[in-house]
Amino acid sequence: MALTIRKAYLRHAEYYLNVLRTADNLYLQGKEHVRSGLNLFDLEKENIKLGQSWTSEHFQDDQKITWICANYPIVGSNLLDLxxxxxELIGWLNVARLASHQLKDKFTEGFILNNLGVAYAALGDAHKAIEFYEQALLIISEIGDRHIEGTVLGHLGNAYNNLGNALKAIEYNEKYLVITSEVGDRRGEGVALGNLGNAYNNLGNTLKAIEYNEKYLIIMREIGDRRGEGAALGSLGNVHNNLGDAKMAIEFFEQAMIIAREIGDLRNAGNLLGNLGFAYSALGDSNKAIEFYEGAMIIAREINDRRNEGNLLGNLGFAYTTLGDADKAIKFYEQALIVAREIGDRRNEGNLLGNLGIAYTSLGQTNKAIEFYEARIEIAREINDLRGESIAYGNLGAAYGNLKNNRVAIQYHEQQLSIADSIGDLRNKSNALENLAEDYYLLGDKRKAGELYENQLNVLRGNSDQHSISITLGKLGAVYAALGDGQKAIIYYQEALQIAQGTDAEFRKPLLIEPLLLRVFLCHSSRDKSLVRELHNKLVNYGIDAWLDEKKLIPGQKWETEIEKAIKSSDAIIVCLSSQSVISEGYIHKEIKYALDRADNMPDNEIFIIPCRLDSFDDEKMPHKLRKIQRVDLYSANGFDKIIQSLRVRAKNINLLLK
Known part of the structure; x- marks a missing residue:
């Protein structure tokens, strides 16, 4: 009887191994066969898992069971990954590895080692993935299977890309591309092109990223690989998002989402919802971004995707940071940090520490922020995350800049630049040059600032990010105007205007050759005049065009009309409130209404209105709509520094400089 049951289990395992092979082959045929393969797998999933489970318990009993056990994760590798x-897949692969070793089957062992790398990469453990890929490469190279060798090289490239080493990623994927041509692997060719596109995107070379991903998309559509087509569309969405074209990114993400739903790829559907959140955040619609992140979170928890759950918690933190709710952002970052540490995702742990630093910076707690940035650097060095280390140096430089220690800021920004340059990271190199230019400008060395902005401009001209080019041109105009070189300033301003307006036409309108100042309206009650006058004087000393009625109005002007005009033309509005003004009637309430009406037409994540308490009073007494905006207490020790910090962010967003 026992022998009969054993034979039944063996026949069952062998039969469903063939069912799995058939389903995977259908999927690989592409086009209309994709759905057939997926349906067959989904229909027989429990029987397939039962067959694999039985062989994993009995693979040492005889050679036939050993062979079946070793082949389960191989014949269905594409669908099992999906x-x-x-x-769970790692469990299948580990027992299959033992079985292949027992069979002395080097090819199967190499294939399994490669797939173990893929599984660990999906968990975010790039270092462990690389260990398995390198073991696989040794075996596969030894037996001379060029097809699998190319696949492993591509996976190695992706792992290094995830670690921030895009140059090494390009090196491996170029080798992969050569092999695909040699062996006639059209699908592999497309994947290699897509991998190269992602690496160039991480380097900030968006023109090459688009070129490679468009070729990837063409091949995937040609062979009917729906999953590959969705991956190419998603990658193109990421590139356009980085270019600042969020609307185009959304179109690509939505096309990719259709495919993910069609083939039942829940993991990718969750990732795409997160990407859509990023795109809407870039459009300034943080509330819609939060809706997408929450939708993605439901999927991540449903499929127990802890890595993506952690990423999404971090995304929610970022969204609340842009909404000005740093306290809520910190709560989400801390939850995400727990997940990252729980699953051993060191790279995301480092990213989250950096984000916590940014959140504490927005609260004016710069010294605490520095602690988080330093912790991020420690992790980046530990896991050899060069890009993460470079970004953290940039954050540290900005923090010391906030502390008005620009010489220390320069040291950190130079380290940021050095690493970015060494790994060919054009985007971060551009950021570092911009940071250094601002550091030198604040130290009064405008000529050095101009040189650095010109270097940044040369980096930016290497890709199609016209928006960033326009901003840098405007800053160069402001710098050379401040240096008294009006002619050079006009040249830069003209080109900036041409790009901003999307035309090559010559501009004949007279241009300002003075550096533009940030215009800030001081909304206040007359009973608080003395405190507001003091604030006005401090802002002016910072090179800010602060609008105060007693300083700006001249005899004969209609003050109500001029105030309304000033609010409409201001770059930021500080609403100064005291315990007396919030309970009294007066024109201040009309000014607040004008300001809020203007703010309604601006993106959610843009700093525009800054509620400012002049003395202590209950937040409930503050006008209702202002309660939703992060306030500052001018009477606190670092109150004025916090105002300057917010105004710096606003100035940077609209292409202006502060002292």
């Missing part, structure tokens, strides 16, 4: 959680 349908199983990486941790």
């Amino acid at each position: 349908r199983l959680h990486p941790q």
